Amino acid sequence: MKNPVTAIRLPLRPGREYESRFDREQSLLKMLAIPIASIVLASMVTTLPFLTTQPILPPFGLLMFLAWRLMRPGLLPVWSGVPFGLVDDLFSGQPFGSAGLLWSLAMLAIEVIDSRAIWRDYMQDWLIASLLIIIVLLGGLWIAGMAHAASDPIILLPQMLLSILLYPLVVRICARLDSWRLAT
Template sequence: MNVRTGQFGPPPVLSARARIVPVAATMAGSMVSGLPVILDQPLLPPAGLMMLLAWRLLRPGLWPVWAALPLGLFDDLASGQPVGSAMLSWTLIFLAIEASERTLVWRDYVQDWLIAALCLIGGIVFGYVAALAAGGAAPFAVIVPQMLMAVLLFPMTARLCARLDQWRLR
């Protein structure tokens, strides 16, 4: 049975735009951390992870679980985090979402936001621990505003992905 259409038979043939837009949007989100913004503490949310989560929650059958691995590698290279930290955390997040989808019969907007909030906080904490292991030194309280910004800005990211999804499927 086809996950996207709910019908039996081969999956529909997608155009190049339909295949490229989610990946390009996630990669563009990963490059947001490279913007020349000067802050004394990490305040920018992980936009790449936010885009990844928004696409994953909007279109559950869009990507296989392993798709988080190369996108996490790109995020590691674009953000300057230790290589492998986003690869591992994003893959674990995808696996957790996959497990939650097997238990939840249906989801609404509030549940998606709660799932995204937990995943974003977990991803930020994982990145913090990876940075500490690589030699960084900062108190935990420094990343709390980043976590709040990520959770509060997720609905805007989800709306952006929904608009991009409408455009890509035209």
């Protein structure tokens, strides 16, 4: 006697029940757009209405740029400091071209460190990023001082300290974005 209850199998995607999840092609748009968009959006944070008497808001665009470069060495080309820096100049109010110059010099410094270092760990990346954050902020103050009366560099201490302390959080955000970028 036949069983009156029969199971009806409806495939979710016809013809793909046994398709392998390995060796899939990644979306090239997703692979390239996520790092670019995250750096540009981080540079746009400076346009938020945040009023203080001294600079305290960290340069999130620079932090995101350094995090992507130190986390994924081959992802951004060496010349990428110029366009990202120019975009940051549009939003930060610095003299146009200052971040383009300073970010590209930071990228060249990282390339020199990468060519000489055998390996790096997280603490070394944090130290490299901290030194570059300090140099870029002081360089931006020096370039802005050529156009206007220069402030005392001591005014940048809270911004430098906050930027250095927030760098691990930015690396964590980059790692999440990178895992989403690499997911199929």
